[in-house]
Amino acid sequence: GEGFECSTICIPAKARVMLNMNGHTIDRGLEYHEWDGEVMCIYDNADVIINNGTISGGSSTNGAGGIHIKGDAKVTLNDVNIVGNFSKYDGGGISVASGATLTVNGGSFRDNTIIGVVEMSYSQPKCYGGAVYVDNATAIFKGVEFKGNNAPPELYNYGAAIYADDSDVTIEECVFDGNGLKNEANGIDFS
Secondary structure (H helix, E strand, O other): OOOEEOOEEEEOOOOEEEEEOOOOEEEOOOOOOEOOOOOEEEOOOOEEEEEEEEEEOOEEOOOOOOEEEOOOOEEEEEEEEEEOOEEOOOOOOEEEEOOOEEEEEOOEEEOOEEOOEEOOOOOOEEEEOOOEEEEOOEEEEEOOEEEOOEOOOOOEEEOOOEEEEOOEEEEEOOEEEOOOOOOOOOOEEEO
């Protein structure tokens, strides 16, 4: 129906939306990976505010298990938990790219996983951003908990909590606990 594509909640380009979840959970409940398996997709130049809830159960083969944020969109999460999402490509919890801006105030990223893909020039799969993938975008995290976000240990693991490339990232008063591999710097990688 309107607002859905392949069972993904879709916010159209240039839309302005405020979603007050009132402590509820949106759980896509996917047990296997599928194309466009993210819980929510926010299109170009949309302006979205999400308050007080949990987003979980996404499992995508084309980037972002929880929320896929596209070109120049502006997204603010206030006390939102991104929990138990998976992605084969970038951003187990959230993928933000192409000039978009993500602001996260409070809440958490817990138990999100990037599966990893094989790149042509590498023999082992590579993975980027177990919780958050930021590419040519802006991300601001204030008072956010990152816990248990990861990639399987047999993969080259780049930023089990946050991976950022050619981006502006601000991290204030956040907690990082048990992300990635034990020999990683708690899962943060900036390129």
